[in-house]
Amino acid sequence: MTTDRPPDRLLPSPQWPQSYGSVYRDCIPNALMSDILNDAPAVANCPNFWTPKANVEAAGQACTACEAAISILYEKVMRHWLPHDWAGAEWWVQVYERGKGLAFHFDKDEHLFKEDRRMVHPMLSSILYLTGSTFPKRLGPTVVVDQRFDNAKMRACPDDPQRCAMIYPRRGAFAVFDGGLGHGVLGSAAPDLRATLLINWWPHQPQGVNAITPKEASEHSLSIKRWPCSTSSTASSGAIPATAGNLPLQQLSLGGSQLPTAEPASQAAQAGAQSAVPGRPDGSSSSSAAGSSAGEQGSERGVDGLLYSKGLSLVGSSAVSSVAIDHSGWALYPLGDEAQEEQEEGEAPMQTAAVFVPLHMMPSPSSSSASGSDREEEGA
Incomplete structure (x- = not known):
């Protein structure tokens, strides 16, 4: 075996x-x-x-x-x-x-x-x-x-x-x-x-x-x-x-109440993905996360706003390819389809449908799965 x-x-x-x-x-x-x-x-x-x-x-x-x-x-x-x-x-x-x-x-x-x-x-x-x-x-x-x-x-x-x-x-x-x-x-x-x-x-x-x-x-x-x-x-x-x-890597740190500082990492490796808490098994998101904007709103941080605030562009010739983020005290929360549609109607449509949420605002583990293991899809 x-x-x-x-x-x-x-x-x-x-x-x-x-x-x-x-x-x-x-x-x-x-x-x-x-x-x-x-x-x-x-x-x-x-x-x-x-x-x-x-x-x-x-x-x-x-x-x-x-x-x-x-x-x-x-x-x-x-x-x-x-x-x-x-x-x-x-x-x-x-x-x-x-x-x-x-x-x-x-x-x-x-x-x-x-x-x-x-x-x-x-x-x-x-x-x-x-x-x-x-x-x-x-x-x-x-x-x-x-x-x-x-x-x-x-x-x-x-x-x-x-x-x-x-x-x-x-x-x-x-x-x-x-x-x-x-x-x-x-x-x-x-x-x-x-x-x-x-x-x-x-x-x-x-x-x-x-x-x-x-x-x-x-x-x-x-x-x-x-x-x-x-x-x-x-x-x-x-x-x-x-x-x-190897593409250059940008590293960010989202700690406490301050937005991160961006600094290029060595060219040895390029990280690529975002980690945090995925949506609930039924595909819904918390009301606080779903209502947040692509930038900041209240205690949440939009992924787009986080990158833009540190001079990292998501579009154009200088667009970032990958970012590594240390977000101690925060969870990454994907936005649901309804929230995405609302954001698309704004003046600056969101590129990344997710926000960072302080851990104390997150749903209990019983209502949100950090691994997304309720769905057995493969790949990325």
């Missing part, structure tokens, strides 16, 4: 903010990105697939567009992260309608969880953003939270995450984070579809997750061929090497 991965396999204690998300730019050639995006609606209706390590490492073999991208991402980025004994990559595609987010959750071996009620996580989770721009509106960010699932207690810990990282989607960006951390997606006012290729990197093959067959590919009109770009040719792929492609 598969057991939990040893704690010292990778990032033994999550380093802040590196293991909460590193983001790389321009890893995949534009032509292949377009092929993946064309396939996205079909792949989104398929089960999760598996590509073994040997196939990921092989250059130039016939495969789907998604698998071609996985091989390139391994060569450019993941081989620097993974131990030698990793087993393969689980992958799938998600396409969301305008403004929709995703409940907070944990990536896990679904079969083991159903059979043993025990969570076993991938070594690393990763996201290739197929859509997203910096103008005129941003897609909702991926949020990675300072929270893990405790199998002994059968719940997410801590109850109220105090640190998070936000990654705003941008076409061609690739984000990597510790596979055991909770994560989700915040809503936004962007009118565009949000499409992502999700890739989990495992020390074992999850049961029930299998390689795509030629028959399955044909049924969904997916091409299996040798793609023009191969992992053996860095120059032809046009990708930025991992050492040079």
Whole structure:
């Protein structure tokens, strides 16, 4: 029986903010990105697939567009992260309608969880953003939270995450984070579809997750061929090497009653998501949070207002790509659909549908789940 991965396999204690998300730019050639995006609606209706390590490492073999991208991402980025004994990559595609987010959750071996009620996580989770721009509106960010699932207690810990990282989607960006951390997606006012290729990197093959067959590919009109770009040719792929492609990280601290000070972090890693308390299981939000504006109102802090107050832009050529936030004493609270619609009618429509709320104003744990485990969706 598969057991939990040893704690010292990778990032033994999550380093802040590196293991909460590193983001790389321009890893995949534009032509292949377009092929993946064309396939996205079909792949989104398929089960999760598996590509073994040997196939990921092989250059130039016939495969789907998604698998071609996985091989390139391994060569450019993941081989620097993974131990030698990793087993393969689980992958799938998600396409969301305008403004929709995703409940907070944990990536896990679904079969083991159903059979043993025990969570076993991938070594690393990763996201290739197929859509997203910096103008005129941003897609909702991926949020990675300072929270893990405790199998002994059968719940997410801590109850109220105090640190998070936000990654705003941008076409061609690739984000990597510790596979055991909770994560989700915040809503936004962007009118565009949000499409992502999700890739989990495992020390074992999850049961029930299998390689795509030629028959399955044909049924969904997916091409299996040798793609023009191969992992053996860095120059032809046009990708930025991992050492040079890391996007700069902005770190903020939201403590006490003062708004944070922004300072660039080292270029070693880029964190990407926002952590905090997700909405209630029924999708509603507290009345105080739902009524707050994109800036400040009362004791709450809008995510947009927080970034703007420190000179960080969400739109335009200088738009921030990712932010790591230490928000001790505060919880991140996603806004519901109704609150989003109200904010969109304002003079400055909100880019990020969430606010920071003082912990003493938050609903009790019984009415709000910090892990979002009431919904078992995967990915970000």
